[in-house]
Amino acid sequence: MRKKSKSQKVYDYIEELVISSEIKPGERLPSEAKLGEILNVSRVSVRAGIEKLSAIGLVSKKKGGGTYVNKPKNENYLSVFTPTLLHNTDYLEMMEVRRALDSLSVQLCAKNISEAGVKKLGEIIEHMEHIQSDLDFFDLDKKFHLLISKHSKNRFLHNIHIIIWDVLQKTLRSKYNTVTSSDSHKERIDEHKRIYEAIVGKDEDLARIYTVRHLERIIDTFVCEYNEAYHEAKEQETKK
Amino acid sequence: MRKKSKSQKVYDYIEELVISSEIKPGERLPSEAKLGEILNVSRVSVRAGIEKLSAIGLVSKKKGGGTYVNKPKNENYLSVFTPTLLHNTDYLEMMEVRRALDSLSVQLCAKNISEAGVKKLGEIIEHMEHIQSDLDFFDLDKKFHLLISKHSKNRFLHNIHIIIWDVLQKTLRSKYNTVTSSDSHKERIDEHKRIYEAIVGKDEDLARIYTVRHLERIIDTFVCEYNEAYHEAKEQETKK
DNA sequence: TGATAAAAAGTTGTATTATAGATTATGTTA
DNA sequence: TAACATAATCTATAATACAACTTTTTATCA
Structure with a gap:
C-alpha cells in the first residue's frame, strides 16, 4: 500500500x-x-x-x-468546467440519464407536492406562453424541471438534478437551443402542460409517462438533426 | 478590480x-x-x-x-461535485436514486458489455464467495456495480455512479455495513449472481428486474432495522 | 458609560533556503 | 550493445522570516 x-x-x-x-x-x-x-x-x-x-x-x-x-452551492464548483468541452455524444448520454432521473422525480413530485408548489408550477407554465426568446425558454424549462425535482422531497435526487442543469447551462446551452428551437413553440409548451396537469391530478404514472415521452422527443429531435448535420458534412467531404 | x-x-x-x-x-x-x-x-x-x-x-x-x-476526461471534473452531495445526504434518498440509475445502467450493460467485461464480472462474483469481512464485501459490491455502469457505455451515467459510490463510501459506510450484515451472506451473493447471469444471457429486462429487486430488498431491510431501532429508542424513552 | 481610535494578536500570502526521496539522463564498463 | 553505476533533475517536505490583511483587545476621550 x-x-x-x-x-x-x-x-x-x-x-x-x-x-x-x-x-x-x-x-x-x-x-x-x-x-x-x-x-x-x-x-x-x-x-x-x-x-x-x-x-x-x-x-x-x-x-x-x-x-x-x-x-x-454549485456555483462554487462550476468554475472548473472551463477547460472542458463536451461533445455531441455527451449530450445524448446526459439526456438518457435525465430520462431515468426525471421519471423518478416527477413520480415522487406528483405524490409529495404541496398546494403552493403546484401554484408555482402553474405560474411557470403561464410564463411559458409569453416567452420571446429561446434563452428565456431555457430558463423556464430549467425552473420547471428543478421545481419538480425539488418537490420530489428527495434532496439527493434534487442535488443531482441541479448539477445536471448547471452542466447543461454551462456547456450545452447553444446545442440545447438548436434542439428546442427547431420544433414548434406550441408543441414543447404543450408537453410541459400535460406533465403539469398530471401532477395536479396526482397521477404519478401519467406524469411519468408524459415526462419520458417529453425527453424521448427531445432525444429523437436531436438525433435527427445530428444525423442531418452528419450527412451534410459527409456530402461536403465527398465533394472534395 | x-x-x-x-x-x-x-x-x-x-x-x-x-x-x-x-x-x-x-x-x-x-x-x-x-x-x-x-x-x-x-x-x-x-x-x-x-x-x-x-x-x-x-x-x-x-x-x-x-x-x-x-x-x-469528464470524470476528472465531475468529481468536484462530490462536496455538494456530501451535505444533506440521506441513505434512503440515495438508494432511491440508485434504484433509478442502476436499473438503467444494468439494462445498457446487458446490451453493450464485451466478453472481457463479462469475464471480469464473473471474477468479482467468484471473489464474493470467499470474503471474510463486511468491509471486503463493500469493496466488491462497489466494484461489481461500477463495472456494470462502466459497460453501460454511457460515460455520464458512469460518472454519476462513481460520485454516488464515493459519497456512499465517505458518509454511509458504517450504516451500509449494518444493512448488509444483517441478512445472510448467501442471500446477498445470490442476488448479485442472478444479476450477473441475466447479463451473461443478454436479458436486459431480467437484469433490470433483478437489480431493482436487489435494491428494494436493501431499502426494505434498512427501513425495518431503522424502525426497530426507532422503536427501541422510543421504549428507552418511555422507561425514563 | 459609550463610542471611537489605536494597538496588539492572529491568520493567510509570499519568499528563501535546505534536505530528502524519486525519477530520468548520462556515462562508463564489460 | 547491454548492464550497471552515477549524476542531474524534479517534486515533497520542512523551518523560518516577513508582508498584508483581519479580528480582537485595549486605551482614550467625550
Whole structure:
C-alpha cells in the first residue's frame, strides 16, 4: 500500500471534519499553524492540502481572516468546467440519464407536492406562453424541471438534478437551443402542460409517462438533426 | 478590480497553456523552478497554483518525475461535485436514486458489455464467495456495480455512479455495513449472481428486474432495522 | 458609560533556503 | 550493445522570516 502524502493527510482530515459536521458550513477551520500542530506536519503541507480543498470549492480562504467551510452551492464548483468541452455524444448520454432521473422525480413530485408548489408550477407554465426568446425558454424549462425535482422531497435526487442543469447551462446551452428551437413553440409548451396537469391530478404514472415521452422527443429531435448535420458534412467531404 | 494572487497567476498561466494546446495531454509541464522563473514568483506560489490544478484533475504530479497534463476526461471534473452531495445526504434518498440509475445502467450493460467485461464480472462474483469481512464485501459490491455502469457505455451515467459510490463510501459506510450484515451472506451473493447471469444471457429486462429487486430488498431491510431501532429508542424513552 | 481610535494578536500570502526521496539522463564498463 | 553505476533533475517536505490583511483587545476621550 502506497503511503499517503502529508498534504493528503491534511485533505482527508479536514474533509472528515466537514462530513461529520464537526465544522459546519460558514464556520472557520483551525488556523494553518494549529492544523500543522494537530497533524504533526509543516505549514507547507497544511497549505497544500487546503489549497486542494479550496480548488474543489469545499472551503474558501480569506487572507488575514481564516479559512471557512463553504455553503454547498454549485456555483462554487462550476468554475472548473472551463477547460472542458463536451461533445455531441455527451449530450445524448446526459439526456438518457435525465430520462431515468426525471421519471423518478416527477413520480415522487406528483405524490409529495404541496398546494403552493403546484401554484408555482402553474405560474411557470403561464410564463411559458409569453416567452420571446429561446434563452428565456431555457430558463423556464430549467425552473420547471428543478421545481419538480425539488418537490420530489428527495434532496439527493434534487442535488443531482441541479448539477445536471448547471452542466447543461454551462456547456450545452447553444446545442440545447438548436434542439428546442427547431420544433414548434406550441408543441414543447404543450408537453410541459400535460406533465403539469398530471401532477395536479396526482397521477404519478401519467406524469411519468408524459415526462419520458417529453425527453424521448427531445432525444429523437436531436438525433435527427445530428444525423442531418452528419450527412451534410459527409456530402461536403465527398465533394472534395 | 482586486489584484490577482501569485498562485492564481500560475494557475491561469498553466490553464492557458493547456487550453491553447501549447502543452498537450500527456506532456510535461516546465519544472516548478522554471515556472517560478518565467512568472517571477517563488516556488511556493508555483506549487500552490499547481496544487489547485491537480485537485481539479487537469494535471497530475509525479514525485521526482514532473507534472503532466491529464487527458481531458469528464470524470476528472465531475468529481468536484462530490462536496455538494456530501451535505444533506440521506441513505434512503440515495438508494432511491440508485434504484433509478442502476436499473438503467444494468439494462445498457446487458446490451453493450464485451466478453472481457463479462469475464471480469464473473471474477468479482467468484471473489464474493470467499470474503471474510463486511468491509471486503463493500469493496466488491462497489466494484461489481461500477463495472456494470462502466459497460453501460454511457460515460455520464458512469460518472454519476462513481460520485454516488464515493459519497456512499465517505458518509454511509458504517450504516451500509449494518444493512448488509444483517441478512445472510448467501442471500446477498445470490442476488448479485442472478444479476450477473441475466447479463451473461443478454436479458436486459431480467437484469433490470433483478437489480431493482436487489435494491428494494436493501431499502426494505434498512427501513425495518431503522424502525426497530426507532422503536427501541422510543421504549428507552418511555422507561425514563 | 459609550463610542471611537489605536494597538496588539492572529491568520493567510509570499519568499528563501535546505534536505530528502524519486525519477530520468548520462556515462562508463564489460 | 547491454548492464550497471552515477549524476542531474524534479517534486515533497520542512523551518523560518516577513508582508498584508483581519479580528480582537485595549486605551482614550467625550
